[in-house]
Amino acid sequence: VATRCDFFDLRVAGEIRAEHGSADVVIARNVIPHVKEIHSIIGGIAHLLEDGIAVIEFHTASRIVDELHYDSIYHEHLFYFSLSTLASLCERYGLHAFEVFDSPISGGSRALVLARTARPVSPALRDGLAEEEAAGLNDHRAWEAFGRASKRHALELRDVVQDRSRGSRIVGYGASARSSTMLNYAGITTDCVTAVIDENPYKQGRYTPGTDLPIVSRPEGLDLLGREGTLLLLAWNFADEILGDLRRDGIGNDVIVPLPGSVHMA
Numbered sequence: 243v244a245t246r247c248d249f250f251d252l253r254v255a256g257e258i259r260a261e262h263g264s265a266d267v268v269i270a271r272n273v274i275p276h277v278k279e280i281h282s283i284i285g286g287i288a289h290l291l292e293d294g295i296a297v298i299e300f301h302t303a304s305r306i307v308d309e310l311h312y313d314s315i316y317h318e319h320l321f322y323f324s325l326s327t328l329a330s331l332c333e334r335y336g337l338h339a340f341e342v343f344d345s346p347i348s349g350g351s352r353a354l355v356l357a358r359t360a361r362p363v364s365p366a367l368r369d370g371l372a373e374e375e376a377a378g379l380n381d382h383r384a385w386e387a388f389g390r391a392s393k394r395h396a397l398e399l400r401d402v403v404q405d406r407s408r409g410s411r412i413v414g415y416g417a418s419a420r421s422s423t424m425l426n427y428a429g430i431t432t433d434c435v436t437a438v439i440d441e442n443p444y445k446q447g448r449y450t451p452g453t454d455l456p457i458v459s460r461p462e463g464l465d466l467l468g469r470e471g472t473l474l475l476l477a478w479n480f481a482d483e484i485l486g487d488l489r490r491d492g493i494g495n496d497v498i499v500p501l502p503g504s505v506h507m508a
Contacts, residue, residue: 251282255287266295439462
């Protein structure tokens with residue numbers, strides 16, 4: 243696949259269209275919330291289309307609020323979209339939403355499908371928009387309540403980790419930006435957690451920002467964990483994959499799963 247190394251915007255879209263013509267499909271997977279020049283990018287997507295469609299995936303605000311994904315609130319994410327806010331933004335540039343489907347990315351995402359010409363709105367999109375309206379998702383009061391619930395959750399998580407650390411060594415799993423946000427917000431440090439496992443070799447030998455937990459390889463971390471230790475699953479949005487691998491490898495230690503929702507054990 244021919245690849246262009248550039249920051250996509252309206253200018254780049256014009257050059258691509260001049261060279262290749264209009265697009266049948268434009269896909270933006272888990273990228274729109276990260277970009278500063280949002281208007282130029284949406285305008286660029288619209289410029290590339292005639293009869294084709296755009297598919298925009300985003301970590302949905304409804305899951306962030308309902309399941310307390312406060313660990314996703316950090317510097318790389320400039321926007322937090324609901325179905326209605328993203329559809330409204332795209333409408334300014336002549337892109338009409340007509341379908342939506344779920345995606346597992348980020349612990350709960352949606353992919354909005356749009357076209358330059360209005361098409362019949364699917365039941366899934368109609369229902370999704372109605373659910374947001376009924377929940378008051380785009381009202382500031384919903385986000386104020388989210389903030390209060392996030393504070394309560396962080397305190398609960400800290401208490402669970404502290405209590406567990408009195409009788410068990412705790413090792414974290416997943417040294418991501420989201421885990422750093424959670425650790426700092428909950429005030430979880432080396433007082434309770436020995437190290438954090440991450441399988442990315444570029445992170446190993448370094449430390450978690452703000453909380454100074456050493457980042458180690460999976461074998462090192464599991465050695466530290468031993469048979470009686472407890473895992474803190476910081477990469478909770480990959481719980482099925484990580485827990486499945488651990489159990490298949492015969493690792494039956496207790497696991498603290500912070501999210502989604504209330505702190506629980508696995």
